Amino acid sequence: MVTVRRWWGRKGLQVASLALVLGGAWILRQTQGAMLLEVYQVVTSPLQLLQSGQTPAERLEERLKDAQFMEMQTRIQELESQNQQLQNLLGYVQPEPVASRPVPARVVGRSADHWWQQVTLNRGSNSGIQEGYIVKAEGGLVGLVDSVTPNTSRVLLISDLKSQVGVTVSRTSAKGVLRGDSSAEAVLEFYEKVPNVKVGDLVSTSTYSQKFPSGLAVGKIKSLDLKKLPASVAKVELFPPIRSLDWVAVYPKPTNQPQETPQSKKQEQANQQ
Template sequence: MFALRRWWEKHALKAGLAGLAVGAAWLMHQANGAIVYETYQFLTRPLQPGLPTDEQIENAYVLELQERVVELENQNQRLRELVNYAEQQTRPSTMAAVIGRSADHWWQQVLLNRGSRDQIGEGDIVTGPGGLVGRVLAVTSNSARVLLISDPTSQIGAKVSRSRSMGVVRGQSSSQVTMEFFDKVPDVKPGDVIVTSSYSQLFPPDIPIGRVASIDLGKSPAPAAVIQLSAPLNILEWATVHPFTPKLDVNAPPANILKDDAEDSQ
């Protein structure tokens, strides 16, 4: 008994600490390590690529939609083959990685790692995951410089996909762009999808641009809407370059300009 008491007097602190540690570990075990994970999550927050759950669900939904689009495109291809549709594209689309950004702050540009050696030319259209990204401004043999649609100098003829209201989309140096409508009272509401119109000279029709975030109908000289771009331009890593020849010859008869897109513009 005496020996036990002496031992206790000698090692009380140690025993207490050990007990505390074991107790804490037990609590932690019971809580499935919540504190550790919480702390870890808090400390590594700056390093994490943010992707909340609703975004993950949205991604899954987007994936589903993409798969449907692929299916529809395939069907469309079959049907076109059946009616002997003449393929207009001669050059293939090219995937390219984004290797750089604009060399100064006033231009919204990206640099791609493919150039004229991969048959990319000036005026080609660049799309990314989500939709339209921009168009090729200049090419070297192994790189291409792309003017993003977020650049204030970039103007695109666009339409509301649902109601076919026409307008012009202008960049704002951010992930949102503004769209000015031609009509005084355009048929548009938040959430509407905006695509390029067939009147656009620099872009082919029906490429998705983004969704309407807000509308200012009272703005002069024309009603305007703020469009949230669907392509994440600031984190873009890969892009697809589609061959395209700008319709700069505006004096050509309309039938030649519109080609087979006439049904879209109605």
């Protein structure tokens, strides 16, 4: 007991001081920790920016882009949800989509004399490909299989002068026929005399197309001639890289597509008047 008292006499002040410091630190952590953390972040933030190689302005721009992306993603999800609700309400029947399992193929033949007309693929009937099958590449629709051998397929490109594709302007549903122009652009002839369209509008395949399912991306309107007779026309910049095709995907042709006839065209125009 005497020994303990002697030890306390020598060490008691130090032990009490240590306990006071630890207690104060614990209280500070509980009450002021958040403030100290904020101060630490403010002090070290410039160092972190220097280490990342970004300036404050670049960091802010990146955050704004991230926020805009998330906002757009949220909006898209909302629109998809609203679209689904409307489809359910109206009993909408979705047109038959392009098959989910395409046949991948590579361009192995292309003539300089027919560069914009046709290409030959390294897959044919042995791979399940048939005449009338749809060919797509990155960006959208490329063309249609018009002849097949056991190991090859010939594709008529949408840039060919003989190509005709029923299309629609996504923003306003204005419809017309897209004709190839032997280039990376095509000519869109509208059914209406003065369609509701503008430069930059997106163009996709129409529900009236006899050869293609609706909704396949084609391109965007590059220029307009609303004074041309008998109907307005537009130059369409094609999305797929037809000039330098390499790999493509081949899909079965659609079935049960609505057929476009002169009567359907007249009825459509009458409904829009």
